[in-house]
Amino acid sequence: MDKQQQTLSPTAPGERIRSMDILRGFALLGILIMNIQNFAMIEAAYMNPLAYGDLTGLNKGVWIFSHIFGDLKFMTLFSIMFGAGILMMSERATQRGQSAAGLHYRRTFWLLIIGLLHAYLLWRGDILVPYALCAVLVFLFRKRSPKTLFILGLLSISVTSAIYFLSGWSIQFWPPESINQTMMSWQPGADSVAKEIAAYQGGWLDQMENRVPSSLMFQTFVFLIWTSWRVGGLMLIGMALFKWGVLTANRSVPFYRNMTLIGFAIGLPVVIYGIVQNFAAGWSMQYSMFLGVQFNYWGSLFISMGFMGGIMLICKTANPSRMTDALAAVGRTALSNYLLQTLICTTIFYGHGLGLFGRVDRVGQILLVLAIWAVQLIVSPIWLKHFRYGPAEWLWRSLTYKSLQPWRVKMPVAESP
Secondary structure, three states, X not given: OOHHHHHOOOOOHHHOOHHHHHHHHHHHHHHHHHHHHHHHOOHHHHOOOXXXXXXXXXXXXXXXXXXXXXXXXXXXXXXXXXXHHHHHHHHHHHHOOOOHHHHHHHHHHHHHHHHHHHHHHOOOOOOHHHHHHHHHHHHHHOOOOHHHXXXXXXXXXXXXXXXXXXXXXXXXXXXXXXXXXXXXXXXXXXXXXXXXXXXXXXXXXXXXXHHHHHHHHHHOHHHHHHHHHHHHHHHHHHHHHHHOOOOOOOOOHHHHHHHHHHHHHHHHHHHHHHHHHHHHOOOOHHHHHHHHOHHHHHHHHHHHHHHHHHHHHXXXXXXXXXXXXXXHHXXXXXXXXXXXXXXXHHHHHXXXXXXXXXXXXXXXXXXXXXXXXXXXXXXXXXXXXXXOOOHHHHHHHHHHHOOOOOOEOOOOOOOOO
């Protein structure tokens, strides 16, 4: 292999940063807590818990738990890790004498293609397309100081908050038809609910009736007013945290202990107060859709920081264990595991599989989450004993580096006695 071929190679397993793999694995598993609701129930139920399904007893308890500890928290962590990954890959490419921009944009292009296939052929809740679109612009800021990156990230996140505040305030001036249309997306009528359930309980082609317009809306309108600002801002913050050494477990134990305590001490009361206020308002569209959502929008940042501090604290103070090894394996195969979650859940809930869409309550959903976690925590380490990458990672890397990457792990050859 010549020198040029050596530089055009992805990060070797031995060069990986364990703390980042563990945090990425933790985030990937946690994302399913909320995603399962989109797999299993009508789209409106993701934002408005009263839109569909039982919300009493244990089901209400599961929703409250999911909202406090799941909603936006793991997406926040994963977005931060994605931003850090962009910076880490570009730095390593530069060290190898490789074009960081060329590598990044090839990598981003193929992620976009994978995301589009995922969104339009499998699941409307795809996040890969927004990640790819945000990565196009975020890359340009990689050389900024961590302080500048952090400030720009917070400003970007604030844009969506301002848009929603303005929308909530201005609703008093909306024409009736606009209010009615928005209400239909927040609390769809019985006919709309029945139509969506029938689509996903039907075959793959039947699902397209809902999946295509829903994916298109998420990648255009929702992206412009929400996803781009939130995800892009978090990626910038991820770059800042990487430069500060926060994500690589290079800060002190007291630093991570304080990060954990402060994150939860601020985030939990804010999110819980938001729950109380939204239930007091009856989850009305006029309040909860635009103003009530603000508590979790900002509180989730602090809870995510609490999770991050806790994971880094474990990485610094605890010996490697089967659990941390398993989380690191899930993190190393995050794209494959993300797509695997889609394959498992669509097979369970959609009509080309078991057709349980709209039939599994929130308790049943969280039990399925636990089962899927068990599968991924068991299978991922076993897979990496035999293969260098997950199957989706191998394909992505091969396309990015324009050559088939070595896949199997070379087993040591026993010496003759």
